[in-house]
Amino acid sequence: MKILAFDTSNKPLSVAVVVDGKILAHVESTEQKTHSVTLLPDIKKSLQESNLTMDEIDLIAVAKGPGSYTGVRIAVTVAKTLADTLNKKLVGVSSLKLLAANGDKKHILVPLMDARNDNAYAGVYVVNRDNRLLTVIDDHHTPMKNLFESLDQFESHELEFINATPKLQELIKARFPKATIIPSENSAPDAAKLAKIAETTRVVKDIDSFIPTYLRLTQAEHDWYAKGNKEDKNVSYVEEV
Incomplete structure (x- = not known):
């Protein structure tokens, strides 16, 4: 199985391409640039080092949180977009579980x-x-x-x-x-270990409904409820704003 795995939920960024358990490419970055700038170029670099194209990838594995709100959103958005547009299987793995692998x-x-x-x-x-x-x-x-x-x-x-x-x-x-x-x-997160965990993780059935795992309210949501607004399962917070 050809797996593209990446994690931007923490300060370090990690991308790996793993084929049948063998690591073909492994890119890690702690540069002071935002993950939104570096993730796609690092994915491209990893595929080039592996002599693979995105079309040849079988599975996309992403660390889905918790972690940096922005970082988690970036990774999940990229993973969903690639999986949906290219019709690839998608797996989301807890960012804490990935750390536990260390x-x-x-x-x-x-x-x-x-x-x-x-x-x-x-x-x-x-x-x-x-x-x-x-x-x-x-x-x-x-x-x-x-x-x-x-x-x-x-x-x-x-x-x-x-x-x-x-x-x-x-x-x-x-x-x-x-x-x-x-x-x-x-104990930086390792995308190669993410790929290994993904091999035995259930594939996402509905890519559209796949969302990050935050485990607590964002500041915007906290402020929203602090103003007296009540949570309504039938009303989207984003739609209300």
Whole structure:
């Protein structure tokens, strides 16, 4: 299977082309340019290095969030556009699950994204005998205090926190001194690993309805509801604005 995989949900950008488990191209960028500027050129570069055209790709895999609101929207929009216009299969993978792939399979894996003010996006995963990541606690947006309480069921040495910023590292060390911590600079998302996860992930059935996973309201939505507007499942927020 020929897979094009990419992730722009975090600061680093990662693109890979993987064919039958073999990495043919792998582009990673931490340049201070926006992902909207670099993603399509990096996809083109990856295809050229692989000696493939977009028409030859079988599956598009994208990290669907959570993460940077803008970054996630860019990746999902590009993935949907390519899949729809070129009639390609599409798979969306949790950005936290992708980070968990950087961990040691012997541990309870806790991928994190710092959401500021002692909050984080977090999930809890384990690796089974088939080397597949299984969800123990669903991805969610949470105060670190609440996350720690949910992790008290495990021994400190069993835990491995992935993508922890310096601030989150301080909080973790104070609560779980024997836990393993992988800092943010050593746990960048890897599109090649995204492609591997995508091989065993359910394909999106309706591309039009595929949307990013934010796990919390955007600032615009928060302000909208703060003004007294109520959520109505029958009314689109965007249409209302």
